Amino acid sequence: MCTQNDAAVLHALFNPNAPFGDINEQNPENPQEDANxxxxxxxxxxxxxxxLELLGVQAAESGDLKTALQKFSKAMELLPDRASAYNNRAQALRLQGDITGALxxxxxxxxxxxGKGVAARQALVQRGLILRLNGNEEAAKNDFLQAAEQGSDFAKQQLLLLNPYAALCNRMLRDMIQNLRVPNP
Structure with missing residues (x-):
């Protein structure tokens, strides 16, 4: 049986350069953090x-970014001091190619x-991914480090990927496991 941690390790091994993945940023030490x-x-x-945010996420997942952006923007109008809709709209803007708006x-x-809580960890991870994809690895590393210090497992994985030695080891281990599965003739 494969635990959640085993699955995360295997995912990192077999997809060492994957810029996106499941980002579960719940704090295991304080599961009520969002509620608070x-x-x-x-x-x-x-x-x-x-x-509204749920409808926006569903619209984005179905490819309707215009509706998603409308839902997230409406949520932001109703509660402009709540960070979650900004995170969600940033993702939709990024998908639309508006990196400046997303940032x-x-x-x-x-x-x-x-800079604290689930919303902060999600924002740091998203911003780190955008920065990394745009070649600003030092700034991305800083965002991932902040998110990792707050308990983000995904950010910890990204920090490992930014370490050239860890990335090389991951690739070598992935290749070795692949060779065990399908031996070379």
């Missing part, structure tokens, strides 16, 4: 905003979250 950050908002308004939203999410 959202408690200052009116419950009915928060529920409406969360529903602006991620920076705003970091301001609103005061």
């Amino acid at each position: 950050q959202d408690c200052s908002f009116a419950p009915a308004l928060l529920e409406e905003v969360q529903n 602006g939203d991620l920076n705003r999410a970091l301001e609103l979250s005061e």
Whole structure:
């Protein structure tokens, strides 16, 4: 039987250069972290905003970025001090090719979250990925380091990938395991 950690290790081994993956940024030490950050908002308004974000995510997953952006923007209008919609809209903007807009939203999410909690970890990871893909590995490393220090397993994996020695070891280990599965003649 494969544990969640085993699966993460195998994913990192077999996909050492994958820039995106499942980003589960829940804090195992404080699973109520999001609830604590959202408690200052009116419950009915928060529920409406969360529903808008869910509809936006569903629209983005189906390829309808225009609707996704409308839903996220509406959520931001209703609760402009909540970081989650900024993270979500940043992802949709990035998918649309608007890197400047995405980085602006991620920076705003970091301001609103005061660099702490799930929203901050997600924003740091997203911004780190964008920076890495744009060749700014030092700034990406700083974002991943901050997210990793707050418990982000994905950020820790990205830090390993930015380490050339770790990346080389991962590739060699992946090749070795592949050769064990399918021996070369």
